[in-house]
Amino acid sequence: MRIGQATAADSGMSDQDRRQRGQAIINHTVSEWAIKYAATAKPLTAAQESQLMRAVFDELFRAGRLQPLLDDPNVENIIINGCDTVRVDYADRPSKQWEPIARSDKELVGLINHISRMQGQGERALTPARPNMNMRLADGSRLAASAWVTPRPQVVIRRHRTRGLGLEDLIGMGTIDSTLAAFLRAAVRARMNIVVVGSQGVGKTSLLRAMAREIPATERVGTLESEYELHLHEDPHGPEVVAYEGRESNGERGPDGKLHGEITLSDLFPQLLRMSLRRVIVGEVRSKEVVPMLHSMNEGEGGSMCTLHARSPQLSIERLATLCLEAGIGMTEALAYRLIAQAIDLVVYIRLVDETELVGPDGLPGRKHRFVSHVMEITGIGEGGRPSHQMVFAPREEGRVREARAVPHNNISPTRLSALERAGLDRRHLLHPWGTWGDSLQTVVPL
CATH class of the missing domain: 3.30.450.370 (Beta-Lactamase)
Incomplete structure (x- = not known):
């Protein structure tokens, strides 16, 4: 009640000022209560009193017991x-x-x-x-x-x-090695269209965010998300960003069956493309926004990126085609494959191996391993009208030595290699058959 009265007296109070005023009132009220409590029971310690103040503040201004x-x-x-x-x-x-x-x-x-x-x-x-x-x-x-x-x-x-981390940080975390970092940095600067693929919770958004930080600060970029997760528009070291976020409905439907107040990513796409952008980044492609995204990749200067759920780099092509067919615009399978082949340059696949429930031979618990395992190049239309592809980076096995993480396979089309070199890639990076990972990935159960 005291907080409500204090904030109501100043309708122009900012959220930060309201919280500060609330914290002061909470501190005063808890201190008063603690004095009365000490008269009938064991007094609270300073730490207990501080903990109680924090709990009350969390309950009123933050996420309560979740905080x-x-x-x-x-x-x-x-x-x-x-x-x-x-x-x-x-x-x-x-x-x-x-x-x-x-x-x-x-x-x-x-x-x-x-x-x-x-x-x-x-x-x-x-x-x-x-x-x-x-x-x-x-x-x-x-x-x-x-x-x-x-x-x-x-x-x-x-x-x-991992908000705010770049490619160098991901090297330290074991997600990529320096060879992959150099390749991905050049791919972004060479304006290649890139899809980051993996299952749920593997770190797709973190990798996309780190790659997006390689975009020159002079470029104007549009981001499109259901809920802001990339936060590129808050990054002082990133490019100039126009950030769009979808909006949920109020739960009611109109006579046409559409949800009132809902704004989908596909609704926002036309407006986004009017913002004089050099690139478009879609946080996650889930629905019919796939069609305008692929068209913008085809029609723009290149350099657009997105994430996608798929169980392998190859299946990402099928997933994109399925989304195109489900968009409800009458697209044929052949046209979907053609659009994908023309739009996308690279697919980067990130994998998670969770061994936290296992115990190694040394008696220590396992850990989670997140790493890029494949970089796949889309090379055009292949057999059966489907996009053709080749692995630029992939796991390697020779004799008893196996590396489950992505290492160079020296496969890339000359045109794209030339573009990467102009963007700063030293082609000698692609000649290291085991990359720069160091020792092979150590797991409790061999991969």
Whole structure:
């Protein structure tokens, strides 16, 4: 009540000022309560009092009992099945069950809607009329929630721990080696159209973000996302960015069956292309936005990028074709394949090997390995009208030596090699049969 009265008295108060005012009121109120409490029980220590102030602030202004997990840099995913079943996936150790984050499922739904309002996304709410909700959090995490269409409320929060990292940082993390970094840097600067492919949670967005930071700062780039995850428009070291974000509906449908208030990526694409852009980056291609994306890759100067879910680099072609056919514009399979072959230069496949539940021969637990395993070049129309391709980078095995990560295979078309060299690639990088990974990838179970 005190906070509401204080902020109501100044309608022009910024969100930051409101939080600061709220923190001061919370500190004063908790201190008053602690003095009264000490008269009847054991006094709180300074640490306990500070912890209580932080918990009250989190409850009112942040994510409540979820906040400690959002503050932990090692948390990758938070998976919630009802208020009392919470699993936390870590980057460096096995998953763990967590304490309940709400006293009831109803309170859990209230917490999710509170988080939405605190993030300035009040138009996104979890209600019986809108039983599904997706939104971004202030730290770049992505939250997906469902209720009323599931036995209990379901919530998944996917963290983005690598925000602001570049290709050199990914070398240190073991995602790429210096040979791959040099190749990808040149590919971006040579304005090649690139699709980053992999399964869910492997690090596609992190790799795309790192590659996008290689775009010259003088270029004007458009990004298109369902929820902001790339955050290139907030990167002071990146290019000039026009960032577009889709919008969910209010849950109501008009006479034409369309959802009121909904703005899809395909709705935004025509406006995005009017913004005098040099490149377009689509955070994730999931639906009919695939068609304008491929057309923009074909018609523009090149250099556009996106991510895509697929189980192998080869299957990314089939996935793109399927999305084209599902777009509902009457596209034939032959035209879809032709459009893909003309639009895309490179497919970069990133893989995750999760061994955190295993124990090695040394008695130590396994870890998660995220690494690029393939770079595939699209070389035109091949047999049966499908796009032809060849592996520029791929795993290698010779005798007893095997490298599961991407190493050069010395396969690339002369035209593209020439473009890469003009963009700064030393072709000698492609002559190292084992790249610059050093020792082969060490896993508990051989790959």
